[in-house]
Amino acid sequence: MKNLFIVVLFIIIPFAGLCQNLSPKYEFRGVWIATVENIDWPSKPGLPVTEQREEIIDILDMHQKNGMNAIILQIRPASDAFYQSDLEPWSKYLTGYPGRSPNPFYDPLEFWIDECHKHGMEFHAWLNPYRVAQNYEDPLAGNHIAFEHPNWILKYGERLYFDPGLPETRNFVTKVVTDIVSRYDVDAIHFDDYFYPYPLQEEFPDTASFKKYNRAWPDKYKADWRRENIDILIRQLSTSIKKTKPWVKFGISPFGVWRNKSDDPKGSDTRAGATNFDHLYANVIKWQEKGWIDYLLPQLYWQIGHSSVDFELLANWWKNHSYDREMYIGHGVYKIDPESNIKEWTMPDELPKQIETLRAIPEIGGSAFYSSKHFNRDLLGLQDSLQNRINNTPAIIPPMPWINNIIPSSPEKFRKSGKKIKWKVIETNEGKNKPVKFVIYMNEDGKDSNPQQLFSICLDEKFKFKRINKKRKKYEVRITALDRLNNESKPTNPVIIKL
Incomplete structure (x- = not known):
């Protein structure tokens, strides 16, 4: 196996890996x-390359410390690119122009992917399929596809869309x-909620x-x-x-x-002003049921007990639509604020309670947080809770047996030497x-x-204990191997170490 330098993916506090909770x-x-x-990175357009890279490392170090195992990076925010592309221009949010x-x-x-993997995290490449410009008056690069095919572009409100x-x-x-999939070692392709745009007064x-x-x-x-x-x-897209x-x-x-139950008996008992099916024209549960996608990650950015869109009610609705695929839930950490006029978002236990709620639902396999920059501020102790209690041991992203x-x-050849252990992998293991x-x-x-x-x-074939x-x-210490889809091997026989 290709040699990698030793990276301990999680800093384990004393006894954390051996505790009962x-x-x-x-x-x-x-x-x-x-x-x-x-919004999250880079901190400003045209930031010097050395500072861009430093920010990437700082972001990953922070999320590694909080026990995260996946990064969802927006690499195509508006028909532009945070990567070398012959199809679309470099993003102005990266270089300033x-x-x-x-x-x-x-x-x-490439840098993000390499560093994510070194930090033991999956890299999910996030793209917006149809957005072309945040404002129709914003200049586009001279080689933008919109100039070659102006009939592909629609103006709706202040924005441009395919x-x-x-x-x-x-x-x-x-x-x-x-x-992207063919040239980069991404672990996933990720779309958010933007398909047809959220409706305005005018017709699309x-x-x-x-x-x-x-x-x-x-x-x-x-x-x-x-x-x-x-x-x-x-x-x-799924086929490709x-x-x-x-x-x-x-x-x-x-x-x-x-959908709201008032519009469809299969919908949730909610009173949302907009829905995927009726306003964004995205029948997302159909895609999950048909097996076109591998996971859904609905954005439940509301508090437990919300009168119209209750977090717990919605989590229990979504669990019934996993269809033997993965179901995760999105948290709105950006709403945590001691000055909020919504009481729940001033309480230190709101996010921990949401996570505990999800962990009690077997059909839900985890969650994600929107968005990264908010972990740099006071989240009413959430970071401490993640490090010392909620994520006090590392986690494996759930495998996807329908893929492999x-x-x-x-x-x-698992062996010990003092506080060090070493092993080898079988070279016949190839591909996924x-x-x-x-x-x-x-x-x-x-x-x-x-x-x-x-x-x-x-990541490496050796480890040193503290x-x-x-x-x-x-x-007793045992080792298993994970492939890139998190299928786990059988454990080795144990070795005995004194610590």
Whole structure:
């Protein structure tokens, strides 16, 4: 196996890996990093390259300390690129001017992916499919596709969008995604809630594309035609992603309400002003049920007990629509504020209670936090709670057996030398079953081992322990291997170490 320098993915406090109040063994723990308008990174357009890289490392160090295992980075906020592309121009949010490359040159996407993997985190590449510009008066790069195909572009409110009704725009978005998957070592492709835009007072101006490409839908069923446009895109993307790299996941993070029960008996008992199905034309649970996507991550950015869109009620509604795929939940950490006029967001226990609520629902496999920059401020002690209680042991992102359920071979030649352990991997493991991480389990000698009791996760084929007790004790240590889809090998036989 390719040598990697030792990286201990989680700093374990004394006895954290051996305590009784363990966090789950399998759990998605993600963070969104938005680049549009420089929300999270880089801190400003045109930031020097050295500072961009420093910010990346600082962000990853912070989230690693908080126990996170996935980064969701926005790499295409508005038909632009945070990576080297022949299809779309460099983003103005990166360099300060649309189409301008970093100077000195580097590929931010490649750097993010490498550093995420070194930190033991998955990298989910977040794209917005149809947004072209935040403001129609904003200059576009001279090589932007909008100049070559102006008929693809629609103005709605102050923004510009690709017309979702055109096969050409669907094919272009698919080409962009396929290019990323083929050239970069991403773990997942991720879309959020933006398909058709949130409605304004004016009608979305797609009359021409409906007339030309209505596929025999009558005028009164135009909403169904719009939903079918997005269905076609999602199915097309799913096919292309899996054909290019079968192990790359495809996830969607929709708005938190599919439909209100007042509009559909299958909907949630909520009173949301907008919904995925009726306003964004995104029938997200259909995509999950059809197996076109690998996970849903609905954005439940409301508090427990909200009168119209209650967090707990919605979590229990979404759990019934996992359809044997993964279901995660999004938290709105940006709402935590001691000065908030909503009492729950002034309380230190609101987010911990939300996480505890989700952990009690077997169909929900984890959560993600919007957004990264808020972890740099006072979140009423949330960071301490994550480090010392909520995420006090590392977690494995849940495997996806419908993609691949073959377990990798167990590590071999497992041995100790003082406080160090070493092992080897079988070189016949290739592709998606090749071990990429290793799980360390530890229990006191003579006591039963607990397969839920992770001590640490590491990248290299060696690990050095720190002393745990003033009075040394004997511990049994076992190792397993994880492939890139988190299928876990059988454990090695134990070695005994005094710590």
